[in-house]
Amino acid sequence: MFRDFTNKIGNIFSSKRIDENSLTELEELLLTADVGIETADKIINKLRNEKFSANFDINEIKSKLSKIILEIIEPYQGYLPNIDNNKPTIILCIGVNGSGKTTTIAKLAHHYNNMNYRIILGAADTFRAAATEQLSEWGKVLGLEIITGVHNSDPASIAYRCVESTLNNDFDIGIIDTAGRLQNRSDLMEQLKKIYKVVESKNNYLNQKTIMIIDGTTGQSSIKQVEEFSKYAKIDGLILSKLDGSAVGGTIISIIDYLKVPVLGIGIGENKSDLEEFNAKKFIDRILKN
Secondary structure (H helix, E strand, O other): OOOOHHHHHHHHOOOOOOOHHHHHHHHHHHHHOOOOHHHHHHHHHHHHOOOOOOOOOHHHHHHHHHHHHHHHHHHHEOOOOOOOOOOOEEEEEEOOOOOOHHHHHHHHHHHHHOOOOOEEEEEEOOOOHHHHHHHHHHHHHHOOEEEOOOOOOOHHHHHHHHHHHHHHOOOOEEEEEEOOOOOOOHHHHHHHHHHHHHHHOOOOOOEEEEEEEEEOOOOOHHHHHHHHHOOOOOOOEEEEEOOOOOOOOHHHHHHHHHHOOOEEEEEOOOOOOOEEEOOHHHHHHHHOOO
16 A cells, blocks of 8 residues: 555665664655654654664564554454344444545445345435435445435435434435535534434434544545544544555554544445455555565
């Protein structure tokens, strides 16, 4: 996921020296891979205190880095929500415009469809006609029922209808899309709060999960997004989208280090099956691949 990351590490330590110059270069490399400065400092300080053999090579460097990063992120390796066969689940998906939210909802639906759960979708992003159309198209592809409303209608009413349909029609899961709210728009964030409360009001009858979709290529601004969205909804975990072969993934490390929020999954492409549960060890292996 980190472009040429291992090769660049090899270049930094080609002189077989670990000194302040090489460590500074490595920190700069981490920063270019979207690892935040505080997290990069933490990684470098831990590496500085490691013991290296006299004739260390790139594999030893990678091994030490792997251990350090794993210590940061593995405690927050989450899982996509388990479904209670005795109680339906509502998954509320939130995030800013362009984060890959609607496509990620389709991937989630496909994931649970493959497990033979009955799923209904709620298109509560009523401010963008294209969002409803996109989710409706995915509904057709996946063979799923979808609750929609007219353009600019009350998003909370769509969420309510989706919840009621889930409860009254023997659906196992309702997945609700929400408007791509910019965190600096307080009016839109209040709408999100209203949707969250609509779902929360039925918590005696269902399991509620709120998943925030983050564009994995946006870097450190995603941390501010999570902080702001957390003021309006309790976030149970994150899915990072767009982490395909060309994307930088250091955002994951910083988000976990700063916010201690579980990462549940990563999107690795545009197809309905391109969603993986987050695996810390596998993620690090991809970073440090040969």
